[in-house]
Amino acid sequence: MSTIFGKRALVTGGSRGIGLAYAEALSAQGCSVVINHFKDGAKASAECRRLTNMAPCYEIDADVGEPAAAREMVQRAASLLGGLDIVISNAGICRFTPFLEISEEIWSRHVEVNLSGAFRVSQEAAWLMVAAGGGGRIVMTTSVGAFRSNSGQTHYCSTKGGLNLLMQGMALELAPHQITVNAIAPGWIHTDINDAASRDSDAVASWLKAHCPAGRLGRPDDVKEALLFLVSRDASYVTGSTLSVDGGWNAQL
Secondary structure, three states: OOOEOOOEEEEOOOOOHHHHHHHHHHHHOOOEEEEEEOOOHHHHHHHHHHHOOOOOEEEEEOOOOOHHHHHHHHHHHHHHHOOOOEEEEOOOOOOOOOHHHOOHHHHHHHHHHHHHHHHHHHHHHHHHHHHHOOOEEEEEEOOHHHOOOOOOOHHHHHHHHHHHHHHHHHHHHHHHHOEEEEEEEEOOEOOOOOHHHHOOHHHHHHHHHHHOOOOOOEOHHHHHHHHHHHOEHHHOOOOOOEEEEOOOHHHOO
16 A cells, blocks of 8 residues: 555535545545535534544535635634645535526536535645645545536536646646645446435446446445545656546547
């Protein structure tokens, strides 16, 4: 196992799903972790109590879709941990809506959380990392939807595509500060959020046949290992890259 870059980590959207898998992976490597969530206090507190058995864990309730709240949350996380070495911008929403029915509210909320929220969290963290002078690791959760769109997800995929370009631009400008910026693009990962759909054997079998050469749904452990590589010291020459964890979904026409 590669050596993790630093021991102080923030994970946005960390109380459930892929974000929780990231928090678990970092805690298991001895990182002190701040789990950011929005109005999920009971779950976040329970997970923090569990993860504290491995390393200190804290939770902060903040809406990354609100500019001031997002930036204040990063500052609070850095204060709790004594700085930030690793930041995982994972918080996101996806409200399936046909294109002709996307309202201004739905469009704006997806942009604010998925794209603008990631910008604010990452910029605030980068300012701290640059000031500290020790480098850092920033990883964003995008999606296979960053590369091609899907019916009912035009607004979501648009934000994920923008997030991919945000990541690349940040990587270019932060490289002189020894801060790497990369992305993980998951496919269908079986988590508690999509548990009912993931257990629908007929629907899953049909989807796997059409979309997934690997022949199975993704598991949280699949994204954990991807994350641990990108935040390792051995990944110092990897920046501006997207690591797809999708069982080959995006490799197909």
